[in-house]
Amino acid sequence: MANEKLRYPLITAGVGVLFFLAVDTEPAFAHKDKHTAEQLQAFEEVFMEQVKIGDLLFHGDPETQKRLNVNLSNTGTACAMCHPYTSDTHPHQFPKFQEQMNEFATLRNMINWCIEKPNEGEKIDPDGPAMKALEAYIYWSNRNSKLDPGRH
Amino acid sequence: MKWTRSCVSLALIPLHKSLLYGTTGAAAYGLFFPLINTIDIAFAQGGQSFKFAWISDTHLYPKAVNKRFVEKATRAIQEVQAMNPPADFLIFGGDMAQLGDPVELQLGAELLKEITIKKVFIPGEHDWYLDMGATWNKMFGAAPWSFDYKGVRFVGLDTVSHAEDFWTSRKMSAKERMGNMATLDGTLGGAWAAVGAEQLKWLNSTLASWGKDKPVVIFSHNPLYEYFPPWNFWVRDWRGVHEILKPYSNVTNIHGHTHQVLYNEIGKLRSIGMLATSWPWPYAPEGVPILTRPMIRVDPGEPFDGVGWSIHTMDPTGHVENQYKMWRKEVFADAGVDSNAQDSHEVLSPRVADRI
Numbered sequence: 001m002a003n004e005k006l007r008y009p010l011i012t013a014g015v016g017v018l019f020f021l022a023v024d025t026e027p028a029f030a031h032k033d034k035h036t037a038e039q040l041q042a043f044e045e046v047f048m049e050q051v052k053i054g055d056l057l058f059h060g061d062p063e064t065q066k067r068l069n070v071n072l073s074n075t076g077t078a079c080a081m082c083h084p085y086t087s088d089t090h091p092h093q094f095p096k097f098q099e100q101m102n103e104f105a106t107l108r109n110m111i112n113w114c115i116e117k118p119n120e121g122e123k124i125d126p127d128g129p130a131m132k133a134l135e136a137y138i139y140w141s142n143r144n145s146k147l148d149p150g151r152h
Numbered sequence: 153m154k155w156t157r158s159c160v161s162l163a164l165i166p167l168h169k170s171l172l173y174g175t176t177g178a179a180a181y182g183l184f185f186p187l188i189n190t191i192d193i194a195f196a197q198g199g200q201s202f203k204f205a206w207i208s209d210t211h212l213y214p215k216a217v218n219k220r221f222v223e224k225a226t227r228a229i230q231e232v233q234a235m236n237p238p239a240d241f242l243i244f245g246g247d248m249a250q251l252g253d254p255v256e257l258q259l260g261a262e263l264l265k266e267i268t269i270k271k272v273f274i275p276g277e278h279d280w281y282l283d284m285g286a287t288w289n290k291m292f293g294a295a296p297w298s299f300d301y302k303g304v305r306f307v308g309l310d311t312v313s314h315a316e317d318f319w320t321s322r323k324m325s326a327k328e329r330m331g332n333m334a335t336l337d338g339t340l341g342g343a344w345a346a347v348g349a350e351q352l353k354w355l356n357s358t359l360a361s362w363g364k365d366k367p368v369v370i371f372s373h374n375p376l377y378e379y380f381p382p383w384n385f386w387v388r389d390w391r392g393v394h395e396i397l398k399p400y401s402n403v404t405n406i407h408g409h410t411h412q413v414l415y416n417e418i419g420k421l422r423s424i425g426m427l428a429t430s431w432p433w434p435y436a437p438e439g440v441p442i443l444t445r446p447m448i449r450v451d452p453g454e455p456f457d458g459v460g461w462s463i464h465t466m467d468p469t470g471h472v473e474n475q476y477k478m479w480r481k482e483v484f485a486d487a488g489v490d491s492n493a494q495d496s497h498e499v500l501s502p503r504v505a506d507r508i
Contacts (some may be wrong), residue, residue, distance in 0.1 A: 048504070055505035060337060075218045076250065080450065081431065084337035084383060087502040088434040088492050100453045118451050144499035149496070152491060 020143045021044075047136065054137025057085070057130060070130045073119035082118065103145040107135060168405040181233055198467040199367075200302040203423075205232045208245030208373070208408035209428030211278060212256045212263075218436040220455045221250075221484040224429045225263055228461040231322055231477065233267050239352065240301070241269055245408035245426060246276025246312065246373035252330050254287045261291055272297070276373045276408065277312040277344065277384075284327050287312055298358050304367045304466060308360065309351065311374040311387050315344035322325045327406055336383050336433070339507050343408075345384040347393055356396045359456070367470030375407045375425060380436030382502060397421055406464065413447035413483065414440075414474060424474045432458035435493040437500050442460040446493035447478075447484045456480075 038070045056064040060078025065071060072079070083089050091107050098105035101113055111134055115121040122132045154422060187334055208494065210225040212218075232242055245265065249256035257279065264271060273292035295310035316456040318340045319329040333339045347355070370376065375391050379385035387393065395404050398419065405423045411433035414425025423441075440446070448456030467473060476483050484490035 052505045055503050059338075059503070059505070075220065076213045077218070077431075080335065080337060080503075082400075082433070084433065085502060086438065087437065087498065087500055090498065092497065100451065118455070141501045141503070142498065143501070144501075146243065146497040148497050 003023075011087075035087075046056075050133045051140045052137075053129075054133035054135070054140075057134055058137055060137035067127075068086045070109075070124050070128075071122045072115050072124070072130075073121040075120050077119050079114065079119070086138050089138050089142070090133075091138045091142050091147060092145040092147050096150045096152065107138065111135070111138075157239060162505060166243075177365075184272060184508075194270065197303075199466070199470050201463050201466060201468055202302055203235070203239045203463055205235065205239040205242045206245055206408075206426050206464060207232065207429060208426055209247040209276065209411055209430055210260060210263075211247055211250040211428070211430035212213045212259050213250050214253065214255050215259060216344065218250075221430050223247055224257070224261070224456060224459055225260070226266075227456070227479070228337060228477075229263055229266050230332045231356070232461065235463070238269055241270040241272060243308070243371050243405070243406070244273045245371060246267050246272060247278040247408060247503075248276070249279050249429075250336055251327075252279055252282030253285070253505050254283075257291055261287045272299075272306075272308060272371075272447070274308045274371050274373055275310055276314055277333050277341075278330075281315070282330040289492050293378055296354055302466070304461075305362050307355065307368065307370045309347060309355070309370060309372040310346055311345050311372045311376075314346035314348045315341055318342065337503055341384070343384065343386075343388040345379055345387045346389050347372075347376075347387050352389065352392050352396060355393070359396065359400065362400075363437070364388055364399050365401050365468070367472075368397075368400055369472060370403065374409045375414070375416075375423055376405045376421070376453075377423055377441075378439070379414070379416075379441065380439045383436055385436055385439070394418065394421065406462075406472070408472075411459075413444065415444045416441035422472070424472070426462055427458075427460045427478060428461050435491075436440060437498070440493050444484045444493075446491040448480070448482055448490050448491050450480070461485060 016091070025077040053064060053068075057068070057070070057072060060073060060080070094107040094110065095104060097103070098110060100117070101109065103109075105113075108131055111131065112123045112126065116123050171243065188435060207225070207228050210221060210228075212221055215222055232239065247457055250258035265394060266377045274295045275285060275288050275292070275355055281287070294422065295308045298305060298307045314478045315333065318332070324332075332338050335341075335345065362368065371386070374387050377390050381388070402422050403421045403448060405421060406426065407423065408426050408428070408463070410425045412427035412435060413427070414423070416423040431446070447458065458478065458480070460476060465473040465475070485493075488494065
């Protein structure tokens with residue numbers, strides 16, 4: 001019985017709170033402010049930091065591999081030895097059917113194939129920091145290439 | 153074998169077919185590419201035909217680190233030794249080692265012992281920048297050099313030892329210096345490939361005693377023209393080289409470093425790029441000579457694809473004919489889709505992480 005006595009005052013208070021929230025608070029927006037130059041610079045810095053890490057990984061830097069706990073090669077070779085300037089990596093053509101893998105592949109699939117086959121290294125987490133950095137560097141270096149997915 | 157001076161009597165100057173076809177033919181895949189692997193018309197008699205072999209860019213690591221590169225170098229070496237009749241000599245065109253380590257150079261020397269014909273050597277940058285050529289020169293002799301053989305003057309150049317000093321001010325160790333120089337698309341090494349003023353002078357005086365119409369073959373690690381400077385697919389003083397060579401009507405440059413099928417002609421100088429035994433490089437983003445018939449795009453999963461060595465045949469006119477010994481059936485691309493040259497969709501940027 002005591003609970004029933006309390007019910008109506010509680011409901012009344014709850015409705016009051018909801019009314020207050022509906023009337024007196026700002027609605028939530030995903031992008032409520034215009035971007036400032038500082039923000040854009042910060043975004044760029046975040047991206048370029050990943051590009052630089054990817055560049056170091058791509059060129060076989062042992063310290064960066066150790067820090068990210070990856071082993072991209074067991075033969076002394078590095079990605080850049082076959083792909084100077086990331087040439088012939090063709091990120092703009094993925095996803096596509098990749099002959100060597102005999103499957104429809106993404107750039108990340110191809111990166112791991114290269115690590116495992118020619119480099120005889122150890123496959124990396126496809127969503128991990130090393131993969132993201134490699135992807136950032138390869139895309140950055142090819143940023144002026146023509147997007148052409150599926151092209152061989 | 154005795155190395156003698158003799159001369160070829162030329163009734164007419166050989167005219168290469170590319171001069172007849174011009175660049176129109178060279179621009180289209182598979183239509184008119186008679187430049188390599190064909191027999192040129194002999195306009196004159198009197199010289200002697202002979203063969204020599206080229207191996208380069210083995211990029212050996214210590215055996216325990218990388219067996220594949222050893223296997224590929226070994227295959228080339230065995231094939232040279234198996235030539236019947238044998239080649240008259242082997243030219244090793246540099247980059248025997250990957251990181252200039254004496255262990256790597258010693259491994260190369262051991263493997264090359266299997267070849268019993270005369271061997272001559274020029275250095276690559278990978279052989280040089282750990283100890284600034286000390287081990288290389290001790291083991292394989294210093295360049296430049298020249299010798300005359302069956303009417304041809306052969307010249308071997310050092311195009312790798314002239315890098316500007318980027319290491320002292322940065323307090324780099326010898327290994328760090330070597331590591332930077334071993335990175336093709338690195339930025340610190342800069343335009344390191346050069347013949348240098350002293351060697352240019354030497355080249356000029358070495359050729360001065362040679363007839364202007366007699367055949368000259370120049371071996372260099374880097375190409376003696378401007379193909380793609382950022383990867384040192386050139387020598388920075390190539391204009392000086394061409395100035396010296398201008399009076400000579402029959403000069404062929406055979407070079408390594410580019411790891412790909414290449415052909416060019418500038419004036420009367422022919423240039424032929426050699427394969428590596430270690431791995432092929434994609435064509436540079438720009439500057440591929442229009443006279444080059446691009447090589448086929450190879451399978452990165454097949455270690456023996458796109459690499460190999462070369463047999464050069466000197467015909468009686470003093471014309472060098474190159475035969476790529478690539479370990480695959482088809483060497484050349486017939487269509488753009490089978491080549492990585494001239495891909496207009498691909499636009500690349502230099503690396504960033506080693507820039508100051």
